[in-house]
Amino acid sequence: MIPRPPQSCTIYTPKPLASAMVSTLGNHNAGLWLDPCIGEGVFVRAMTELGINRDRITAIDLESTSGTYDHLAQTRRGVDFLDWS
Numbered sequence: 001m002i003p004r005p006p007q008s009c010t011i012y013t014p015k016p017l018a019s020a021m022v023s024t025l026g027n028h029n030a031g032l033w034l035d036p037c038i039g040e041g042v043f044v045r046a047m048t049e050l051g052i053n054r055d056r057i058t059a060i061d062l063e064s065t066s067g068t069y070d071h072l073a074q075t076r077r078g079v080d081f082l083d084w085s
Contacts, residue, residue, distance in 0.1 A: 041069025
């Protein structure tokens with residue numbers, strides 16, 4: 001039998017890890033933030049908890065269906081990050 005790739009390559013970052021990564025970078029007044037795959041919003045939630053304003057956060061996702069935390073960033077759904085960049 002020939003091995004087949006998984007049907008989905010979706011990987012979700014645990015909230016504690018996202019929070020640790022965001023807090024390590026810190027909230028610098030002029031800094032802009034990018035989440036190239038907002039998914040369930042774990043990174044934008046961590047950014048918001050750090051006090052980063054939604055106007056400084058851009059979030060991108062291939063999925064066109066809106067998500068619970070889209071309002072925490074300037075979110076663009078149905079967009080491929082590589083095409084956007």
